């Protein structure tokens with residue numbers, strides 16, 4: 073979603089522009105800055121990529137020591153310069169991430185008071201309200217607090233005020249915000265990754281704590297004035313993230329999975345997982361969005377099959393609105409790469425309000441979901457920059473797999489030999505994955521074929537249904553080819569009506585107990601002249617006549633780890649298809665890396 077950065081430092085525009093660069097990975101459609109320069113707030117905005125903003129700034133260089141910046145992901149109003157942030161009213165300029173739900177009422181009220189609005193955004197009411205209260209002789213702090221008392225919804229704000237004193241304020245409600253006191257300045261951002269090297273110490277403000285940033289100090293303005301800020305180490309600050317020799321971050325992240333899984337399989341974190349009392353659990357509920365939800369779908373099959381635990385999964389945006397039945401000894405697990413997804417966070421807060429035991433599985437250690445859950449496990453995928461999630465998915469699966477082994481051990485549902493076999497399969501996993509990745513060029517042929525179509529159906533069975541769904545999601549996200557996924561047995565219950573020579577059907581068909589059933593589904597596809605693409609075992613090719621660009625061979629894979637390996641060809645297929653169509657795979661249109669609004 074929107075990215076925010078602010079700095080009070082010498083030549084503050086530099087850390088702000090660098091921060092906006094570091095926020096680019098989140099996806100955005102416009103950007104802008106406001107700077108206190110020559111006793112005036114100067115605001116410059118541009119539609120499209122950050123380079124457009126930089127170009128505008130190169131024609132109009134600005135100097136100043138107090139600056140805010142923003143990358144916008146449109147919610148209210150089109151992606152254009154007028155709707156881009158910062159929004160300014162008089163000597164108040166604001167950057168906002170989140171949604172102001174009651175902005176229409178506030179706007180009406182302000183218009184009655186004589187205010188004129190330029191944009192269609194919800195955010196523009198904020199500088200107008202602050203300005204209104206300043207005009208009533210309130211102090212800057214009072215004007216901001218009075219304003220946020222009126223706002224309904226979620227927000228992280230950077231507020232620049234050019235008054236008798238010139239200040240940068242930060243405040244949040246429900247949206248992520250981080251501040252940092254460096255040696256050369258003070259900074260605020262929506263994401264610790266946006267902060268530069270001068271930000272070793274960070275602080276995550278609580279909701280509605282008003283913070284004033286100065287070069288000399290960062291001050292809590294609300295609540296107890298004597299309250300000290302307790303900083304923690306910024307894990308992101310020294311890491312330089314580059315795509316190395318790869319054509320994109322997504323490609324790098326796909327190929328990185330082998331090493332990550334080697335590390336996860338050698339590094340036996342089971343100590344952590346044994347802290348969960350699986351024996352007395354009556355139910356696990358797993359809640360997530362998007363790709364993380366598909367990881368939950370696979371995890372359900374493992375917990376049920378190997379540990380005989382009842383598992384319910386739910387989409388985070390639905391959970392708290394459906395009156396879920398929460399039972400005794402239920403563990404509610406929240407899966408989120410970013411740890412900031414608004415729907416998942418809201419579901420977590422709902423579960424906590426019902427006294428559930430909550431566990432977070434996150435990639436970003438200090439994220440809000442990690443901080444708020446009763447327990448947190450990291451997935452150790454490292455920063456994921458490609459907007460479409462790849463390595464976080466396989467690392468989520470790896471952690472779930474380890475948890476399922478621990479659950480199987482504790483509940484003794486399968487015998488020791490089977491438990492040992494599960495563990496052994498996990499050790500083999502990265503090596504089998506490596507074999508699949510070594511044959512990546514074969515996938516380019518299939519990608520070329522798929523790139524000629526506008527729609528596709530993906531089929532899988534068992535735990536691979538979730539992998540087919542994940543593959544279809546990846547393809548839509550970055551190539552914009554419409555793809556839907558089904559459990560293969562569902563084909564004849566409706567989607568088969570779509571089949572003709574314009575609708576390719578991709579089937580994940582490894583060698584397992586369901587191969588024969590899949591063969592029947594494959595024949596149903598062939599009978600309707602739909603182009604067939606198979607990611608599967610070599611035995612399938614012996615039975616069905618397939619061209620080189622219609623088949624990607626999977627090596628023999630132990631059943632338990634099939635989903636973790638089978639997703640690799642799906643990721644490659646999406647990547648290569650999108651690249652052949654000339655799409656920007658790291659920053660697909662309309663998508664944001666961290667979805668911080670409901």
Ligand code: F6R
Pocket residue numbers: 361362363364365407408409410411412413416459460461462545546549665666667
């Ligand atoms: C897909 C993708 C999204 C995210 C979803 C949840 O490639 O990245 O579907 O998986 O927005 O995000 P997190 O896991 O950060 O909660």
